[in-house]
Amino acid sequence: MGGKDINKSTEEKIKAAARTVLYKKGFAATRTRDIAEEAGMNLALINYYFRSKKKLFEIIMSETIAVFAGKLMQILNDQATSLEKKIELIAACYIDMFTEEPEMPTFIVSEIRNHPEAMLKRIPVKQAFSQSYFIKQFELAVAAGKVTEPNPFHFIMNLLGLIVFPFIGKPMLMASAGLNKTQFNQLMQERKKSIPIWIKAVIKAT
Amino acid sequence: MGGKDINKSTEEKIKAAARTVLYKKGFAATRTRDIAEEAGMNLALINYYFRSKKKLFEIIMSETIAVFAGKLMQILNDQATSLEKKIELIAACYIDMFTEEPEMPTFIVSEIRNHPEAMLKRIPVKQAFSQSYFIKQFELAVAAGKVTEPNPFHFIMNLLGLIVFPFIGKPMLMASAGLNKTQFNQLMQERKKSIPIWIKAVIKAT
DNA sequence: CACAAAATTAATCATTTGTTTAAATCAAAT
DNA sequence: ATTTGATTTAAACAAATGATTAATTTTGTG
Secondary structure (H helix, E strand, O other): OOOOOOHHHHHHHHHHHHHHHHHHHHHHHOOHHHHHHHHOOOOHHHHHHHOOHHHHHHHHHHHHHHHHHHHHHHHHOOOOOOHHHHHHHHHHHHHHHHHHOOOHHHHHHHHHHHOHHHHHOOOOHHHHHHOOHHHHHHHHHHHOOOOOOOOHHHHHHHHHHHHHHHHHOHHHHHHHHOOOHHHHHHHHHHHHHHHHHHHHHHHHOO | OOOOOOHHHHHHHHHHHHHHHHHHHHHHHOOHHHHHHHHOOOOHHHHHHHOOHHHHHHHHHHHHHHHHHHHHHHHHOOOOOOHHHHHHHHHHHHHHHHHHOOOHHHHHHHHHHHOHHHHHOOOOHHHHHHOOHHHHHHHHHHHOOOOOOOOHHHHHHHHHHHHHHHHHOHHHHHHHHOOOHHHHHHHHHHHHHHHHHHHHHHHHOO
C-alpha cells in the first residue's frame, strides 16, 4: 500500500495552503486553483483528499472557530481566576493570536456573514456563554456594587471591541495613521497592557 | 429621444438592488443575476447602465466610503464642538447609521481586505485625519493633563471599536446572547448614551 | 401618425471554475 | 523483480457566470 503516513505531508500542505488563501480572500473569492498553486501541488489533489472545496473550507472554518471560541470559553470558565485576571488573560491571549494570524478576525466575521446558520451551529455558543462561570462572577460583582453596567453583554462587547476591532480595521487604521506593520504591532503590544486598565475604568464608570 | 429622465428610475433601482445584495454577500459572492433578480429587471440592463459588475461595485463602494468616512471627518473637523461633544456626536451618528444599514460595516471591512490599494486610494485618509482639528484638540487635552494616553490612534481605535464591533460581530453576539433583532437594537440604543461615558472614563484612566 | 433614439428582452458567447477521469508514477510487500 | 494499491498528473467536462448581440418594444418629438 502507498505511503499512508507520507500522505499526511501533502494533506497537511494543502490544508495549510487553503488556510492561508482562505484567510486572505474568503471562500467566494478563493479558487481551488489558488489553493493548489499556494500548496505547489496538482489541482486534482484537493478533491482527492478533501472531496470538494466546500468540505475543505468547512474543515478550516471549524478548526478556526474551535481555536477562537475555545480559548475564550476556557478562560471564561476558569474557576481559579478573578474577573480582573480574566480580562488580562483574554487581552493578552487574543492580541498575541491575532498578531500571529492577522487575517483571522476578518475571515471569521466575513464567513459567518455569508453562512450564518451553518457556521453558528458548529459551536453551541449560547449555553456555553450564558452558563459560564464568568457570568456568575460578573453577577456577583454587580451585586457587590463593583460594576455599574449590569448587562454582561455590554461588558463582553466592550472587551472584544477593544481587542478585535483594530485588527479588523487594520488596513484603514494603518492608512490613516500612516503606520507600517511593525508600528502597528507595537501599538497592539501597548494595548495588551492598556486594555485591562481601560476596561476596569469602564466597569466603574457611572 | 428615450426617457432620459425615466431612466433614473431603473438605473436607481439597479443601484439600490446592487447595494442590498453587495452589502449582504460581498463582491465575490454576488452574481450579476442576483442583482438583476433583486431589482426585478433584465440581466443585460446591468451592463447597459453600468458597463460591468466591477464598475457598478465601485460606484456602490465609493458612495459607501464617502458616507462613512465623510461623516466622521465632518465631525472631527468641526471647530465649534468640544472633544467631549465630538464623542457623543460620533457615537450617536454611527449607531443610528448602522442600525439602519446593519450590513455596512462588514461590507466595508470585507471589501477593503480584498482590494486594499484600490479602496484606500479612494479617500485621502491620511492627511485628512492627521491634519484634522480633532488632533489639535486632542493634543491640547494631553498637554493640559486631561488625557492620560497621549496617542490619538488608541483613542480612535477605542471609540470605533466600542461603536462598530457589535455590528460586525452581530451574528455571533446575537447567537451567544440569545437575542432577537429588537433586543439587539435596544442594546445599541443603550450604547449611544453609555459609550461617551465609557470613553471619558477610558480617557482619564491611568 | 411616423420617425428616431433609447430602453428592454431573449438568446448566445467566451471564459472561468469546481470536479472528474484515465493514465502514469511511486512505494511497499511478497 | 513483480505485483498491488495508493498517489499524482494532465486533460477534459459540465455548470456557472459576466458580458454581448441582435431583435423588439417603448418613449419622446416633429
